[in-house]
Amino acid sequence: MSGRTRPASSVLAQPLRPPSLGRAALYLALFVLGAATGVAGALLQPAWFPGGLLLALAAEAGLCLGAGRATGRRGGAVAPAAGWALAVVLLTTSRPEGDFLFAAGSGSYLFLLGGIAVAVMCATLAPVRQPGGGTARLRK
Incomplete structure (x- = not known):
């Protein structure tokens, strides 16, 4: 057993810290940007049916995946996805006057379910925190 062992205080063994003020502000800005993208x-999606739907989903995918890659963390992709989901869910509720934004057509359902699927895929593809250390494999 002639190999280096990890110290007990490795990166994964350390407790999670709350995000810094700058990172929290960045996540809040990404949340608001995700909400604006959802609205x-x-x-846009009912205006030009197939093209508008694809453009709206591409905008969400670009925002979520780009934010995840830019921050280097999965939280960067989750923040705009959460903002998008909250905005879209709030827009689906009808008002007491009977006004609503989403029609009962296939395009609206594709936008809702497709947007959720895009958010999950982007959050899954976002980079995760890796333990520090060398790039060599550990031996048993």
């Missing part, structure tokens, strides 16, 4: 997509 814009909800208005």
Whole structure:
């Protein structure tokens, strides 16, 4: 057993810390940007049915995947996805006057379910925190 062993205080053994003020502000800005993307997509997708739907879903995918890659963490992809989901869910509720934004057509359902699927895929593809250390494999 002639190999280096990890110290007990490895990166994964350390407790999680709350995010810094700058990172929290970044996540809040990404959340608001995701909400704005959700509202814009909800208005765009019924306008030009197949093209608007694809454009709205591509905008969400670009925002979530780009934010995850830019921050280097999965939280960067989850923050705009959560903002998108909250905005879209709030837009689906009808008002007491009977006004609503989403029609009962296939495009609206594809936008809702497709947006959720895109958010899950982007959050899954986002980079995760890796333990520090060398790039060599550990031996048993």
